[in-house]
Amino acid sequence: MSGKTTDWEAIERAYRAGSLSMRAIAEANGISDGAIRKRAKKEGWLRDLTDQVKTATKEKLVRSSVRTEGTQEQVRTNAEIIEEASEQAASVVLAHRGDLAMWRGIANKLCVALAEMEVTDDNHNDFARSLNAGVDAQLKLIKGERQAYNLDTEEGDKTVSGLSALMDELSAEA
DSSP states (O other): OOSOOOOHHHHHHHHHHOOSOHHHHHHHHTSOHHHHHHHHHHHTOOOOOHHHHHHHHHHHHHHTOOOOOOOOOSSOOHHHHHHHHHHHHHHHHHHHHHHHHHHHHHHHHHHHHHHHOOOOTTTHHHHHHHHHHHHHHHHHHHHHHHHHTTOOOHHHHHHHHHHHHHHHHHHHHO
16 A cells, blocks of 8 residues: 555445445555455444435436535535435446447447348358347347336336347347
């Protein structure tokens, strides 16, 4: 470790928020996850704000208004910890949504190209490989979008599984 002072208050906030792994917190602060576990046990830290952070994150995503705050207060309340962690989580999810939109455009281009492609004896194998890759990309995209837009439900999972089976069946027939 360098001569850097460890910011235990920031580490405690991240630990209590529960949205980052202990390893991620340790790496971000240049210490070992064992040191965090030891300090958390010694000081009685609890990862008790995870559900509240998730709820606040969902609310932010509905509003889609992300703002940043740079407060350096020494004492943080639960509400402030939840605000900070949910702000970070909402920012990550919104970035994922943007990336997924770009990937949807790429997958759509592949779909259009395959739809317009004439299948011959010479290109049948290439077409089948491209179709399988396209189906796989589409399923991954659907799963990613469902996660990024908080659509993961038991019923939604059945829909994706059914769609996956249908697309597998269609690609097998190609």
